[in-house]
Amino acid sequence: AQTVTQSQPEMSVQEAETVTLSCTYDTSESNYYLFWYKQPPSRQMILVIRQEAYKQQNATENRFSVNFQKAAKSFSLKISDSQLGDTAMYFCAFMKHSAGNKLTFGGGTRVLVKP
Amino acid sequence: SQTIHQWPATLVQPVGSPLSLECTVEGTSNPNLYWYRQAAGRGLQLLFYSVGIGQISSEVPQNLSASRPQDRQFILSSKKLLLSDSGFYLCAWSVGSGSTDTQYFGPGTRLTVL
Structure with a gap:
């Protein structure tokens, strides 16, 4: 079974600064996907970024980028130029490439952006 | 474009009562559907x-x-709710394989069992 660990329960960052969220995972699979989801106070889960394990290039999406280290099983998220609207819970998730495409989530990191 | 709906948005139910939460997806065919609890x-x-x-x-x-x-309809049910069933229930969908594996979530249902 796969496990996903987010070791930082809460982080705060000043507006316009950069924050990095850590995520590690454990799997014996070689073909899989990794995701970061954002959950604002409305509680709807919003996809932030995804990474295919077979791609060495780190995914980027505007102010969001990841550092994917496959050998270390690490998948960190960097939020650049933080905005007040980035305040939310952030969840790292793992999905192996198979029928059903089930997501395994980490426990989440609460990010507070301060003005 | 695809949209996903969940209802009700909020529900308060007594212990031992039945439950039915509904999720529907529009704009796609043969999706994979998921129920999560938070x-x-x-x-x-x-x-x-x-x-x-x-x-x-x-x-x-x-x-x-x-x-x-x-x-495109997925229903979550219970015949008799327990206190431990309280939580936030999210429905999600995905379609295909490979680069289209991403799951997209609905707005969720907040269930309180008293």
Whole structure:
């Protein structure tokens, strides 16, 4: 079974600064996907970024980028130029490439952006 | 474009009462559908998933059941609610394989069992 660990329960960052969220995972699979989801106070889960394990290039999406280290099983998220609207819970998730495409989530990191 | 709906948005039910939560997806065909539960301050736990009509896989033995009577409809049910069933229930969909594996979530239902 796969496990996903987010070791930082809460982080705060000043507006316009950069924050990095850590995520590690454990799997014996070689073909899989990794995701970061954002959950604002409305509680709807919003996809932030995804990474295919077979791609060495780190995914980027505007102010969001990841550092994917496959050998270390690490998948960190960097939020650049933080905005007040980035305040939310952030969840790292793992999905192996198979029928059903089930997501395994980490426990989440609460990010507070301060003005 | 695809949209996913869940209702009700909020529900307060007494212990021992039945439950029916509904999820529907628009704008796609033959989606994979998922039910997750999120306890307060915790991550999401997969409860059920379905790859087609009438095909349900259960991830966690519990007091709940799921059904998929139509291609784009997914229902979460219980005959008798327990206090431990309280939580935030999220439905999600995905379609295809490879680069289209991403799951997209509905707005969720907040269930309180008293």
